[in-house]
Amino acid sequence: MKRVTKQYSKKVGTPPGELIYTGEVRPKESEIVLVSFDKGSFSKNTVLNIDELKNLDKNRVNWIIFYGFHEPEGLKTLGNIFEIHKLTLEDILNTSQRTKFEVYEKYKYFVTSLVEQNKFTKNIDSEQLSVVLKENVLITFFENDTKLANRLIERIENKKGSIWAKKMDYLFYGLLDSIIDRYFEIISYIEDEIEKCDEKVFSEIDPKEIVRIRRLRQILVILRKQVGPLREIFHKFSRDDFEFIEKGTLIYIRDLYDHTVHLIETIDVLKDNTSSIAEIHLSVMSNNMNEVMKVLTIISTIFIPLSFVAGLYGMNFENMPELKLPFGYYYILILMALMISVMLLFFRRKKWI
Amino acid sequence: MKRVTKQYSKKVGTPPGELIYTGEVRPKESEIVLVSFDKGSFSKNTVLNIDELKNLDKNRVNWIIFYGFHEPEGLKTLGNIFEIHKLTLEDILNTSQRTKFEVYEKYKYFVTSLVEQNKFTKNIDSEQLSVVLKENVLITFFENDTKLANRLIERIENKKGSIWAKKMDYLFYGLLDSIIDRYFEIISYIEDEIEKCDEKVFSEIDPKEIVRIRRLRQILVILRKQVGPLREIFHKFSRDDFEFIEKGTLIYIRDLYDHTVHLIETIDVLKDNTSSIAEIHLSVMSNNMNEVMKVLTIISTIFIPLSFVAGLYGMNFENMPELKLPFGYYYILILMALMISVMLLFFRRKKWI
Amino acid sequence: MKRVTKQYSKKVGTPPGELIYTGEVRPKESEIVLVSFDKGSFSKNTVLNIDELKNLDKNRVNWIIFYGFHEPEGLKTLGNIFEIHKLTLEDILNTSQRTKFEVYEKYKYFVTSLVEQNKFTKNIDSEQLSVVLKENVLITFFENDTKLANRLIERIENKKGSIWAKKMDYLFYGLLDSIIDRYFEIISYIEDEIEKCDEKVFSEIDPKEIVRIRRLRQILVILRKQVGPLREIFHKFSRDDFEFIEKGTLIYIRDLYDHTVHLIETIDVLKDNTSSIAEIHLSVMSNNMNEVMKVLTIISTIFIPLSFVAGLYGMNFENMPELKLPFGYYYILILMALMISVMLLFFRRKKWI
Amino acid sequence: MKRVTKQYSKKVGTPPGELIYTGEVRPKESEIVLVSFDKGSFSKNTVLNIDELKNLDKNRVNWIIFYGFHEPEGLKTLGNIFEIHKLTLEDILNTSQRTKFEVYEKYKYFVTSLVEQNKFTKNIDSEQLSVVLKENVLITFFENDTKLANRLIERIENKKGSIWAKKMDYLFYGLLDSIIDRYFEIISYIEDEIEKCDEKVFSEIDPKEIVRIRRLRQILVILRKQVGPLREIFHKFSRDDFEFIEKGTLIYIRDLYDHTVHLIETIDVLKDNTSSIAEIHLSVMSNNMNEVMKVLTIISTIFIPLSFVAGLYGMNFENMPELKLPFGYYYILILMALMISVMLLFFRRKKWI
């Protein structure tokens, strides 16, 4: 996952509100799309010049989508058109904000992380999604992701679900719902991975498994941090009176709140599971060690004394009467058998064999 | 226990309120039963067509029971008859809701987990139980379980307890009470299992025991998560004013609240016990290891030097005067006896023997 | 200590308020005693028939004491006489309630655990103590214990302390004070035991000590759970206005509250100590292991190479020129002395010796 | 440090308010001192008879100091003169109170622990300090300590600081400030000790260090428990309106509050450090063990196979053709050199050497 602090350190010592893009450099072209709809009609256009956004029809829902936008100049123009505060513009560019919902005099600002798992590498990435809400205008800033917006546009265009027939608040809800869905996908993947680790407990004890389970735990810790503020925000929506959310939409927000609490509880249970599995691995490992040591001890304890006896009668003293006994060798063999028996009894009593 | 997130991921990207059954596919036939009673009479009928439910006698308590119901079409019809919001219908079908109690304009919705232990496999399963509460109509949706409802019906029919003589709120209380009882059964089973593990501490040290105690802990963590919201809900019942709960029933809800707090405290104590037992196992294991190593060290430390001495006089040098001494062999035996004595004293001083 | 859940599972599936005694079966006869007093006079009688309790003098303090009472029939009669709700009667019989104080319309109900340490076995037992408070009537239900009540009666009869001269609220306070005292006795015993374990850290390292310290910890966890609600209840007494507690008694309740907070803090400190001691034991154990291994390694590392050299010259090759050197044997002895010196220097540098 | 519960158990079963001294028996004589001052004059006298305290000049600040006072009779007389409740008198004698501030109708009562480190043994002791606050009369009860009071008296007599010119509330503040200073001294000592342990991490690994760091932790846990309530009390002073604290003094109380929060945070950081250091010790210990085992394994793995080869050619079979080869001995030496090389390569690849 993305580093937590790196981007902030680019801005140390600069005055607040200075617009510096702190995300990673991307070669991809940025793009602006305007989706405009009401119950009767739908339009979708690429915006080439920001000034085109000056005259929007306030009777329709206007959704302005920025992809990979990071030109301070264009953003300043946009700020002038929609009366956006420079601190908000700064947050839009400085792509390491924690999730928050802020009420400004002329608009609301919502910023969150959009998580996604790479289909091939299975890495979990997160980018920033900023949303500015004004009377019938919804402005969204994506860093890379186009899938989320395109799915929503397709649903509006094809009149699937109810967004096409509702106001901007419901479009905003649709966006939030898609963000939460992403978390469920990833948590589900992590749950699978944890289960796989868990099943290996008795077959493959390997420190790599412990490292892997710890890595999953670190991802869970970060996801937990990202989801936490969403719960507070959804709770605030249902408690405070935000004029832009219609009463009928509140019931959907409550549903989102439910989802978020569910997510958080699941993450907490999974975190606890990772600890349990790590401890199980460690105790199986420690038990294997015990097994190894027991084998060593049994073999050594039986053969080292026997070897001593053999060595004793391998000495070259001239006067060693036992060596001349006709059955001396056989007596010694019997002695050795006795020693082995005593040892085996001892091990049996210790429950080692 | 059931996976926590899997079902959600089936719905990623679909518009909210879309009715998709996310439970496991079951071949069993679904069934609808209508139980209707007042102080004077009792009836119980299987409902073949949902439209039969349109004209219920609002002066009696009407309890509609769905078993294994998962047809989106039928549910839509039901939603129309009883004015149920599509988000509620979605929750009924999407069987991985966390426990919650929601107040809608026309009804209340309660959803929770119903835990049960399989009599033979001893596995603990949980299914979803949804309840819709309307004026004198109580609609319940079970996934599989028929035992809980049948016991209640039998109590009503045979006038055991007081449900038969009371209003719908008391029937709802009876349902909740049965749900809580299930948790007590399972916790009691887990307590037994923990006790068994505990008694093995000195007899059978086995990493399987640690795995087992950890598995019990994981179940406790999930149960804790499930019971938690019930406490909040019962607390809200006794604090807020819900017109559908009569004042006389409140005292029973308080009793449920007590049970739930008792459950939660017990789970917390048991969780703590699992940690203690796991740590005891580990320390006994580590002590056994010490025992093994001591035996190895004592044997090696005594016999390796002796073997060296024997080896020394097994060398074939032509000029080794000791070998020609008449009592050389006996001197060496005495030397060896001395070496053993010194070692034994050393071990005694170290408290190893 | 008593199992936490067992008793509940006897009642699974029964309707609420059904009176089933869930305690252990005791052969001992149950007994009912009526103590009645005011500033002027004192009487103490054994009650043979519950109906005798119907006409009590409401101008005196009437204390009804039940010992080992578990007949549902008698309890129902009692319930009728004093207007006690069936849920309260159920709680009295079902002897595994968590501590609580409930306000019913006609009376107050207090239930808690009474802990006691067996003088001989040193085991810590706990039984349930139920108290019903009505205008000038205090009804107490003990499972076994007679000592606590007898001490209070003796103090009233002999006009020790102030109970004899005060109202029922002060008698109730006296009861609570005695319950708290019991906890102090037990905690003091546990503190002694922990201290003993602690002193053995360097003399006797034994996994039994770790098991013992963990057992003490488990008892502390249960005591902590039992004492917790008492603090809340005493806090509520001093905050809410309970007409039955006179203003002058409140200062004594505050004293109880202090005691309870002190108990809780002490339990928390002791719990922390048990963890510390267990960790010390483990690290001493691990250090002992290191000592054992060092001895093994030193002995092996010195003698295994020497034995090899001895073995080398014990080979029977016909052509081994060293064997024929007149001082070959002495050269080898010098070589071995050198090898030992090098090893000892190496161990010294490693700080092993 | 002093046992936490022992003293309470002396009082089990006695009625509340019974005056029994529970501290340790001390041969030292008790002493009563009366310090009386206003802006104009100062007097300090030893009080021989408690009745002398009856007629104090209410226009001056009267500070009555009891050292090592534990006669129930004298205390009762004092209680009568100053109208002190028997529960307060009990707390004064029963020297194991937790820190609290209680408002009685006629006076305020403050009790806390006074910690001190023995100059020679470095042990940390704590005694109880009780304070009764009445209009212009401050009564303090020390168990042993005379230093704290004497320093304050000296400051008043010599007009250092401002106590001499202020009211009783400021004298009380001076007392509290001295108590807090004592904690800083001790925490500073503990910080030094922790630092010393920390520095030994690589030089002296010794289980005694772990025991020592754990002992420091136990002291920190107890100090944390003692300081906690002081924060609450100082917070209450600045929030509630206590007529006896003048507005100008409140700013000093806020300063004390700051100190206390600082103490608590420091204790928490130090506790965390003790855990870290204990873990470091354990991991260094475990690493040393690894080192020991590696040496053993390297030596054994090289020489045990070589010894076997030597032993092989030490066998006395009549027909062993190798023994008769003219260069057999040299071939075997070369074989052994090869075996050593292979082993060394293997160890190098494993990064053991």
Next chain:
Amino acid sequence: MKRVTKQYSKKVGTPPGELIYTGEVRPKESEIVLVSFDKGSFSKNTVLNIDELKNLDKNRVNWIIFYGFHEPEGLKTLGNIFEIHKLTLEDILNTSQRTKFEVYEKYKYFVTSLVEQNKFTKNIDSEQLSVVLKENVLITFFENDTKLANRLIERIENKKGSIWAKKMDYLFYGLLDSIIDRYFEIISYIEDEIEKCDEKVFSEIDPKEIVRIRRLRQILVILRKQVGPLREIFHKFSRDDFEFIEKGTLIYIRDLYDHTVHLIETIDVLKDNTSSIAEIHLSVMSNNMNEVMKVLTIISTIFIPLSFVAGLYGMNFENMPELKLPFGYYYILILMALMISVMLLFFRRKKWI
């Protein structure tokens, strides 16, 4: 980092408000600078005599900067000029205050830690920064650092950002913003270090790494303690009504609050990471140990029995018939090969090879 308590212990037993400088002795000269500006003009002068500060133009923003100031006399003069309470003066000199914001009648006082990382040694130091806020006068006390103030002065002089055009509240905000930036720099450095440790998990297992990760954790614990109160203070700014903060500046304070929450969450995640990495190191270490022991056991278990057999036939008994068999030697070699095979099969079955 700086010791937490040392400085306090210098002041034990002194009356409150006594001015003793408790910082480290520094040879560097102290300096006083007066920056004064409004929209029209800017001036910056070194102040040689504190009395020059008596007549400031209250229509401009006056920023008085003290560097390394620790003369009690000068401070007293300053206190007289600006009516600063002696407790504040004490806090300014006693450089180990925890972060706080205090409202006095005539001014506000803010004190915090200014962290900085030494460019060369990479050590993290912290010094105290005190700020006194009065109507249009901002007085700051730095211990050493000049960089922070100089950067702000340069921004004002060159009209970068907006400080030059705003009131004193915005200057104060600029100061706070710079303090927070410092934390981000350090956290970013720690994140780098943790990452480096993390990457070494499989390449270099070394107890030094565990010590290092624990040291980073200790720094995080201290940073967490320092940042915590800043969040509370910024929250209070936006909630309470402080007349000196203009409404337009509040939005900037909210931005600071955001940063602080972000810092705290990051520190918590990093703390969690350090624990994870330490545990990974320990488990890799423990696995390496297992590897070492397996090699030892395999070698010993194969060769010790073989050596015994060889020793057996190295005995010098006169009557050992095997020795005379023509193929005895070859039979024994075959026996040994069999023994090796059995052992290898056993190890394979145990999954050791």
